[in-house]
Amino acid sequence: xxxxxxxxxxxxxxxxxxxxxxxxxxxxxxxxxxxxxxxxxxxxxxxxxxxxxxxxxxxxxxxxxxxxxxxxxxxxxxxxxxxxxxxxxxxxxxxxxxxxxxxxxxxxxxxxxxxxxxxxxxxxxxxxxxxxxxxxxxxxxxxxxxxxxxxxxxxxxxxxxxxxxxxxxxxxxxxxxxxxxxxxxxxxxxxxxxxx
Numbered sequence: 001x002x003x004x005x006x007x008x009x010x011x012x013x014x015x016x017x018x019x020x021x022x023x024x025x026x027x028x029x030x031x032x033x034x035x036x037x038x039x040x041x042x043x044x045x046x047x048x049x050x051x052x053x054x055x056x057x058x059x060x061x062x063x064x065x066x067x068x069x070x071x072x073x074x075x076x077x078x079x080x081x082x083x084x085x086x087x088x089x090x091x092x093x094x095x096x097x098x099x100x101x102x103x104x105x106x107x108x109x110x111x112x113x114x115x116x117x118x119x120x121x122x123x124x125x126x127x128x129x130x131x132x133x134x135x136x137x138x139x140x141x142x143x144x145x146x147x148x149x150x151x152x153x154x155x156x157x158x159x160x161x162x163x164x165x166x167x168x169x170x171x172x173x174x175x176x177x178x179x180x181x182x183x184x185x186x187x188x189x190x191x192x193x194x195x196x
Contacts (some may be wrong), residue, residue: 004135013041021049021071022085026109028054030083046071084108112136121146126158
């Protein structure tokens, strides 16, 4: 049976430097996704033409730098992640090859076979963040699951997380005892949430 073998990771983008190549609707989509999750992310976006919505979004985020020009090889020099969002497959392949030579992780819009990582749908409620991946097969299903979880997870989940942290800090005993107590507490919470 086929399965998703991706390793889920949550990155601290404010301590990394991300390059986006592409200034159209896909570049906007990638930049918006990054800034929605990490408003202080350090991003450089390079494109021959940068659309106005990208300029407006960047104006509200001082760590975003826009370069209206063609991609240059040196754009990769101080970057940690690369997102390719142009309409040129040959440009994507060229940049990806250079980036891989520098050991950079690359995401290529709408080309799963060229990606080292995918940008999945994300549900955020306070400190709770859930990433959803369909292994690059269906962003639409990913979006629908995100919408379902946004409805299902209560707005006050942060209060529960804060309380669980306080409880965890107060439990005495070894690791296995703490896990047992926390499992009992969360099992009863889950049961009551399902039956509401």
